Amino acid sequence: MGRVEGKVAFVTGAARGQGRSHALRLAQEGADIIAVDIEDQIDSVPYPMSTPADMEETVRQIEALDRRIVATKADVRDYEAVKAALDDGVAQLGRLDIVAANAGIFSFGSMEELTEEQWSDMLDTNLTGVWHAVKAAIPHLKAGGNGGSIVLTSSTAGLMAIPNIGHYVAAKHGVVGLMRTLALELAPDFIRVNSVHPTSVDTDMIHNDATYALFAGDLPVAERTRDVVGERFQTLNALPIKWVEPVDISNAVLWFASDESRYVTGVTLPVDAGSLIK
């Protein structure tokens, strides 16, 4: 018996990285999946974003676990597209129990230098996109009558400031406000709302030239190796590790998604190797 056996989970940003990991971890424990991802580039994002081929791979891996998945190309900035994808998924899979609002982007610049475009893309995706996913999901969760669990992906940057990513810090702090308000509003329907706060996660979002330049801009490009940059990532953490793996975030999402946490709501859960206590 899986820990979320028979439940249906909506996962945004599911084509790769943490989102794919959440979908797989939940599917391993018995859930069917409704997946969306932009599968396209946003111009202000300085690393390659997901592709349709990435989502095909997520679908393949879920189906290899003998679970069902309904995957749709949809940008979380577009509420109508998100709603249509989710409505279709619920129609096909029959119910909705879990929401993992994971889709997010990363870019950087000081508050003085950030462009209007960087700011609006960030807030539209990492904050408004979370609200869109939840807004589309609430009627389905309420209609099910079984309560539900909503897990929002914030960040250590949702609980503390980090320089040169002020728009990301603002969006991820905003996610905490969203989570807390939703926890109050949805408690009477037994819908629980919590957030996870990762430190650096071992995905394409950190392993790219642009992020390496942010952490090791003082070094020539050729010297910005995974190991060298990793040592700098490690200075962010209290536990002696460079970064966490996607499955570490997924295990937190799984716990929130399962009935093991049936009376847990309003929690900001850092999966941060002690980054916040440094």
Place this chain on the structure above:
Amino acid sequence: MGRVEGKVAFITGAARGQGRSHALRLAQEGADIIAVDLADHIPNIDYPSATEEDLAETVRQVEALDRRIIATKVDVRDREALRAAIDDGVAQLGKLDIVVANAGICVIADWKGTSAEVWDQTIGTNLTGVWNTVQGTAQHLIDNGGGSIIMTSSAAGIKGLPFLSAYVSAKHGVVGLMRAYATELAEYNIRVNTIHPTGVNTPMGTLGGDAFGPLLEAHPKLGGMLANLLPIEITEPVDQSNAVLFLASDESRYVTSLELTVDAGNTQF
């Protein structure tokens, strides 16, 4: 494969209630248990004290799961006796991976009715007892190459609640202990976290509440502070144990210094 297969857990207050539930939940998932409990009369409390028979029943239930358990009758305030029980358990079971500092008492009284004896016994058990527990176990975790320490605080460790001044103070203090240990022990790959229950369906949680009645009648404005946000009256011990299990297992291997509320939203409003 259990979620804490092959690990050894030390649990205080394991004779019954949440402590027994933690022992059973961890044993179900493959852990062996070192258990301690006062298992004796406690003055000033409004609910029955745990007994040696209760501790024997925990042993019986853990052994029925085919796991090993070393149980000792000891007061967490007795530093030397506690250390001896820990060292003996670790010697017998070979190592230590998980520490659950759960033992606690609760006396309900308004500020005027809180005696020096109640203050001392509450701080002694609920705060100094946790310190004694970690002081006695941390080196064993370091010797093991890392581990997970879980302290039972309370919703009353995050917000003030009326008629529990000693309890609120001790449980807030537990958060301070957790944060301090989390910083110092991180370099040894030891994680330190707290859980924060709302009311739990145990002898302490259900039989000890009568004293609230007249106090809340006299101060009705304060009653709302005890209410839960989710539409339930009380949580079950297993709900707390499922949080302990998550924090004990490698599923949370990079989670430290977390105050994990299992409180049906009690601290959210």
